[in-house]
Each structure stands twice: as C-alpha cells, then as structure tokens.
Amino acid sequence: MPRLTAENLQRARQLIALYPQPRSALIPILHIVQEQDGWLTPDGMAHAGELLDIDPAEVYGTASFYDMFFTHPVGRHLVSVCTNLACLLNGADELLEHAEARLGVAPGGTTADGQFTLEEVECIAFCGAAPCLAVNWRFFGNIGNEDFDRLVDDLAAGRLADDVPPHGTLNRVRRRVGLSAAAPAPAEDTDAPAQARPS
C-alpha cells in the first residue's frame, strides 16, 4: 500500500504551513491521498497521521465522518446522482433507476471493469439544472436517460478526460504564493516522517 510520493509529501508540508495549527491540514491532505490513490488507503491515512502527529484511529475517525472520503477502492469515475427535492420533482428517481440499469450496479456499487461507481447523493447545489449529477465532482445538468448514456460512453472512451480528472482529483490549481514566509525548508529525505513517533 502506497504512502505519499515525494511530490505529494512536499504538497502536504506546504499545506501544513498554511495553518496556525497543523491538524487543520488533515482534510486537505486526505484529499491529496485520495487524489494519489483514488481512495484513502490505510498506509496513506497512516502517513497523513505521521505528518500531523495524530494516531491512525484519529485520522480514520475523522475521514469516516465525511461523504467524499472512501476507505475502500472505488471506480475511476464516481457518478453521483442527486435525488434531493428539486431533482426529485424533476425526475431524479427515474434517472437513478436508469443509471442503475445502464451501469448494472446499485448505488454504492462499482462496475466490474472498475470504471464507474454509482452513488445517490444529497443536494449538490446545481438545482437550476435539475435533474443533475456529478462525475468526480464535475457537474452535469438537465440529464435525461439519453444524456446519461452519452455521458457514460464519453467517459468510458476518455473523451472527457480534460474536464473530468480521475476520481480523487479535486482542485488542480496549486497555491503558488504566500508560502515563502511560512513553509519550512525542504527536508533532505522527503520520504521520511516529519518527526519520530513513539512506537
């Protein structure tokens, strides 16, 4: 199971430097873990804990509170169909049913080829275009059954790769500024834990 790569470790350290208290960086670092591996691996979570000097159980206990974090593998494309009120009023139950049939999985399930995980989600604040869904948190609105099929075909064929990065990649914009004063000097061995921990 992978730990953070040297580059991602550097990103994590830069995040820690942004906050008055290191633990505030936990959720942003977990997003990096999920970006790297597609889900929160035990080793990835343990590494995040080492960087912040908190126990793996604390990391897991925090991660498990949040819907966006997966502690098991999911597909390359996380298809999140909203069924909350505005979408319900505009046919979301029918859309979800169609999505289940098209992908051959129930909400929570992943297709055998690992391409798609389907989930039913609460309102994703795109109600002007109900019924709507998100793929890896990129939004698609006014989705009828044919639109859904076309979307799945395009995703499977890689035609939307620029707009929809793999699951886990949330924010592709790196903070370029404001770090010089706060960031610690780069460690010699970037793969080592930030500090020794009692065993």
Added chain:
Amino acid sequence: MITDAAPIVTARIGNPQSWTLQSYLDNGGYDGVRKALTMDPSEVQQEVLTANLLGRGGAGFEAGKKWGMLAKGETKYLVINGDESEPCTFKDHMLLEEDPHQIIEGTLICAYAIGASQAFIFVRGEFALGLERLSSAVNEAYAFGAIGRNILGSGFSIDLVVHPGAGAYICGEETALLESLEGKRGYPRDKPPWFPAVKGLYSAPTIVNNVETMSNLPWIVTNGGAAFAALGIGRSTGTRLFSVSGHVKRPANYEIEMAKHTFRDLIFDPKLGGGIRNDNQLKAFVPGGVSAPWFGPDQIDMALDQDAVGKAGSMLGSGSVIAMDDTTCMVRAAWRITRFFHRESCGQCTPCREGGGWLDKIMRRIELGQGRESDLDLLLDVCDNIAPGLGWPPQKTTICVLGPSIPSSITSGIKMFRDEFLVHIKDGRCPFA
C-alpha cells in the same frame, strides 16, 4: 413588476471570463478594498452598520452587529462560510465559480474592519470548479498585491487560505464548520460557551460570515452604506439572491431588491421563475430551504421579507424557494426531506439521531403503502419530542438547529395535506405512483 434596482453581487456575472483578475479589474474590481484601506477600520464597520447588511447565510443576523460582538484579543480569525449545502440553495456555488475575486475583496474588507490575523474561505468540497476558480483567483490576487504583506501599499497584511470541505451538510453550521476547519469530525459545539465571536477557531475570537454577505461589501464600501440601505424596505436592505427551483419554468438564481417583491413575483414573473411548468397549478412551495415549513398558494402574495415570513411561521432562510405543482406527492416530498436530515444528522444528540431515523422509517412505510392509522399521531409525537410544542421558531432539544428543522416538512405536510396522507394509508399505496 420587478424593480429596476441594479444588481450588486451578480453585476459582473455573464462578463467573458468573469472569474479572472483582468475581467474583475476592468469592471471596478478591488476599488472597494482600496477605498476601505484609506479609512479607519471603525469607519468601515460603521458603513456596514449603516447599510444594515443582514447575513445571507440563513440566520439573517446583522453583519455589522456581529462584527461588533467580536471579543478583544491579539489573535482574531475571519472564516468565510462557502459550505452551501441547504438543499435547493445554489447561489454561493454560482458566486464561487463566476465571481471569486468579489468574495476575496469582500473578505479583505471584512478582515481589515475587524483586524483579523488570518482569513479562511471554507468551500464545500464538492465544488471542484469553485475551488479551482477561487484558488486561481487567490494566486492572482497575491501576485497583484491584494493579499499578503502590506496589501495594496496600505501597511495592512493578511493571509487568506482556501480550505476544502469533504462532504457533510452539518459543516454549514458555523461551529461544526470550525471543528471541521480544525481537522476534526464536523460536530457542532454547544453555545455557550462556543459563541464564535468569543471562542471560535482554535478557541480564539472568530467571525464567521457567508460568501454572499462578503460579496456585498465591495459595493457597500464603494457606494456607501446609506446607498445600500436605500434599497429594500425597513430592516431588509439591499438586494438578495434567491435560488428558485422545482416546478418553475425558469429555475435559476435571481438577484432582486429586498422585501419589495412577493413569492408570486419570484415564482410567476416572466423575468423570474416564469410560472409553473405545463401551466399546472401551484400546490405548495418551500419559502427558504428545506428546513423551512411550507406555504400554500394562499400565502403567495407575502413579501420576501424575513420578518414577515418569520411571523407567518416559516423563514426566508437560505433564500431558496421550491415550487411544487399539483402532480406532486406531498408524502414523497416530505419523506425525501426527512431522509435527508436523517442521513445528515451528525449523531451527537439523541432526539435528532434517533428521531430522524424513526421519522424516516414511518414516512417510508406510508409512502410505500404500509402505513398505519396511528402513524400520523406517531409522526407528530416524535416531532414533538425533537421540537417540543411544534411552534416556530422551534424549541431546541439538541446542540444545533439541524434536529429542530427535521419536523418542518412533516408537520407542514400533515397540516396542509392530511387527506393525502390518509389516502396513502387507507388505499395501501401512493395515489401518485
């Protein structure tokens, strides 16, 4: 007839590349903070008090008064709430994607006025594009000299961090948001002692304000608080963004002058909601997010005024109006809202955690045709255990207001559509299925 007041927070939306620094600067961007930095912080605060800017997050508390309650201390934080999660509210999502510099500029003005040591913008994790646009805008604003040391040559320094959430409705509640920002589970904190203005982020005095609230500040500083207060009626000043959704022909966000319009305008005006789809009849509407009790067609001429709506037993809340036409099964609608609250309960308080689950199960069986005659009384009894007396605003038995919001749709449904509930139970099936 909608008034012709010029938009404030959506003025730049629709401009090409409205989210970029260049587009923002071409349209008066960062003029507000430049002016604010020439004023004394107390003068900036006074302008916002004069404007009587009501918080746009849901509670509607005066922003200037909130700032005045900030405890004294060396270290003070400013946290902007962009965790928009109230179902059918999608205005902050739009502001984050379309005009992130306006949010940054408002945040800088507020940070200067309250003397914040550092500012954080907490963005709902699901808003990937919003996070990217805001992060790019922060990079641009740093390079431009509007964030960081000695901003715009004023001597005032402030760092601004964009913080992503990770998916939890409850983190829109300000104390849960602060717990989450500290890297923990999003559990709301007890008030007292955890009033953020006294004991907030890392136990330091903290101001938590909504994204739309911040977006109003550049205009207020540039044009003056009195100009803002001249819009609207009485205590409800300025303009406000309403998210209109459901069975309207033109679901979208609309910025209109406060209190001068009615729900009828919002739902039926050709420039706004445009009427009900297929020209069906309006059956009911939710006036302010799914936490709010419902209104019927007989209340449609009520003004969009938070005090008037409050007196009538509901709230303008997050500014989301959801229209439901006569094809809607009200049991199903109420059940979906109940299921949402059950799923999003953080689990700290028994009435919310257990009561939400009970209500979800009872609503489910009624909708699926397995309801019992005693179920309506049982629903109301469980609701009464969560929010004793079932009045408005609801009594609290829990740390935060999520729990007391659960009964709204059920009590509204039973009060307004009792026969529809009974038909489900008597016929053993949903009449709309």
